[in-house]
Amino acid sequence: MAGVTSFAESVKKIFNPSTPTYSTLTLTVIITAVLVKLVLGRYVKNKGKKLQSDSLIASGADAIFDAFVTIATLLSAVVMLVWHVNLDGIFGTLISLVVVKAGVDMLSSPVSELLGKSISADFVRRIKEEVMSFDEVNGVFDVTLNYYGPQTIIGSLHINVLDTMSARQIHRLTRKITEQLMEKYGIIATVGIYAVNTQGELADIQQKVMKTVYGHEHVVEVHAFYFYEDTKVVTLDVVPDDEVHDDAAFMEHLTGHLKAVLPAYNYHLLIDHNYTE
Template identity: 55%
Template sequence: MDRSQEIIRTSWIGIAANVLLAGFKAVVGILASSVAIVLDAVNNLSDALSSVITIVGTKLSQRPADRKHPFGFGRIEYFSAIIIAVIVLSAGITSLVESVKKIVNPSEPSYTTTTLIVIVAAIIVKFVLGRYVKCKGEQLKSDALIASGSDALFDAVITLTTLVSAGVMLLWGISLDGILGAVISVVIIKAGVEMLASPVNALLGTSIPAELTSQITKEVSSFEGVHGVFDLVLHNYGTDVMMGSLHINVNDTMSAYDIHGLTRKISAQMFERHGIIMTIGVYAVATGDNRRAELQSEVMQTLSVHKEIVQVHGFYYSEADGILSVDIVPDISVHDDTTLVSQLTSEISPLVPGMRVVIVIDHNYCES
């Protein structure tokens, strides 16, 4: 069973659990002539909505790529997670409003044996369901499942506070409905915002995890002929499609044929191990006893003394074109790129009188 099938199967379990719980509440409510319990059963049917959204989103995300969407529809999963997170957030806000009303205008709730049985059953079902769905979501890296599982867990917590409030009311005659409800509501709102942040950040584009950056750099550097890995960029189009690019240093004596073979091997390994469709660029490292190699060493030494420069690469020198170019990655503390470029250009220019010096500012897209 592949990932999408696992997500859909888990969501169907969520729907079945909510429908069964709703059926149980409806039967108990009808037998006990309790309109409140029957209405709560209807509410459980609406709780299945998050699972339905997850199923629809997962199925849509599996649509094959077309001309207008060459990267596929994998990001639809993020929209599913956003919708569910908004539902959780709305529930938290609604619960907070109702709790504040109870604090301002407290009323004495009444509890029966039937009510308490329903409450206990709801807590057990929602807690087990929530844990199962959330764990599956973390295992399958599905924000929608994680949000759906969290939604069920919050339902269990809210119902538990109702049970605690009922116990306090029966034992000491003190109503804590409003206060406990307000506290739990704030927790739900906070969690809803965090749930919303994950898929939104994925859509906006987040930095590459340091662990993945280190792993890719290590793997690519292990290929014979590679003398440095730079400019790693990754774009996520869902869990199944990831596009990326990077540059490698190779000796300037390496033939185009050998470079072609090397880049193909790297691309193949990136796809096999990480599912990344990787484009490989090349920087030529000057070798031998010549003016280009001498300048390369001088430029690297000149720039490396600057503490605000994290990395120097991409050295290029051409007498025919009258240009010397080099790429730098400044520290995150550098905010004025123009001033830095002007300063570095003035330091490098004396090394190549009469030639154009180009300092290219690169940015670090990784967490490290």
Template identity: 40%
Template sequence: MTRSQIIVRTGVVGILANVLLAVFKVAVGWLSHSVAILLDAINNLSDALSSVITIVGARLSEKPADKEHPLGYGRVEYLSAMLIAGLVLFAGASSLVESVKKIITPNQVSYSLPMLIVVAVAIAGKLLLGAYTKSKGKLTQSGALIDSGSDALFDAVVTGATLLSAVATLIWQINLDGWLGVVISLVILKAGLGMLSDTLNDLLGKRVSPQLAEKIKASVCAVPGVLGAYDLFLDSYGPQKQAGSVHIALSNRLSADEVSRLARRVSATIYQEYGIVLTCGIYAVETKNKAVMALRDEITAVAMKYKGVLQVHGLYIDEPSKLISFDVVRDFSVKDVDGLISNITAELTRLHPEYHYHIQPDLDLSD
């Protein structure tokens, strides 16, 4: 079964389960005059709509790449997740308004044992649906499915609180319906904001996970002839399509043909192991001239003394033009980047005035 088929099948299960649960809750809420249960039913219907959006998004994301979108339509799934988050937020806001009205003008709430049994069954159904949907979301790397599964598990907890309120009403004759509706609404709103934040992070671009960055760099450096891997950057074009770049350090003694072969081998290795399209930039490294290597180590030590400097790489000494160039990776806490570069340049100029310096500030893109 393909990824899209799994998502569609899970979405269909979600639609059927949520519609069935909504019917049960509407019946119980109507008979008991419970706004909390009725709001739960509305939330189930919004969950069913979320499943519809997930299915449509999965289908659209499968469209083949074209001239206008050479990397495909994978990001449509992010838009689907965004719409789901919007639906959850709308449901939460609507529920909050109705709950406040219920607190101001409370209605008499009546429960019976059969009604409580139906609510308990609904809780069990939501727990099963949430676990099932979330597991399929993780399997397919579908943010929309993961969000839907998490939302279903939240719903189970919320409905459990409704059940406790009903028990309190039966035993102590205390009407907590409106107040519980407020709590339910706030939980829904919090979940919606979390989903929206996660999706926005995907659209804006996230830092490569330390585990993945470590694995990719290790794979790059495992290619014979590669002396180091730096500036790893990945961009996502859907849950299963990533492209990016990396700088690889190679001996300056290699010919252009040898450099080309190595770069191609690195790109092929990363694609085979991770399915990532990776472009390689080149840093030439002196591997034999001990004087140049000693100067490189000295310059690196000077730059690394400064607060906020995380790494120095790509250092190249052009003796004919007396130009030394290198990259400085700085922490995001460094605000005065120009000042940092100026201070490093000034100290190096005092130590070795015979050289000119070109220092490129680099972002801390990955671990």
């Protein structure tokens, strides 16, 4: 607000300049105002950082920006008194643009947090490594994490576990994972399950399907395999690389290949892009 108001007033002064007069009292008041605004702004901003309050940080920054606008007035007064050149409008316009730019950048932070800011790819990789440290986990997929403010990260992920695990064992595992993610990273996570077939016809079908799909050069990852024995339908998620731009055509191509290699089954594929790494 300080930047916009100052910009409007400064532009008016450029096109309609007036000869300002400065007294000792005026300059004293300007200097005092600058010092007070800088000290107050810095104090409020530091308090905001300590309390993790975006509103306090913004209030402190606004006071500091206002001080810079006042500094422009002070510089203009010095130039006017020494060289008798009126640069009040020009100085004010330049500093106002800087203040407006800084204000927009500052505003983008809380807006991103309200909408849910995505997490860095490096952080996602660390989370995957953390979850993979559990012996029962055979893969981590579909990691979705969003930042909703100070120490508030909410998301979900899926893990591969062997089909020999009981519901009680899986419950214990997911509980341990969520507790560890909360303790170490402050993440409120929901953990989903994908089963890895280890025996009989199901294991054979899964191995053949996975091998066939992974044989395509544009396939980065395959997960979420499931076989419906009553309908002979295979479902799975496929993550392609960045060179794939037509999901429907790519899915049709993969389905056709699977049908040619394993014609006894029908296939429902989901193209799942990686948005976090």
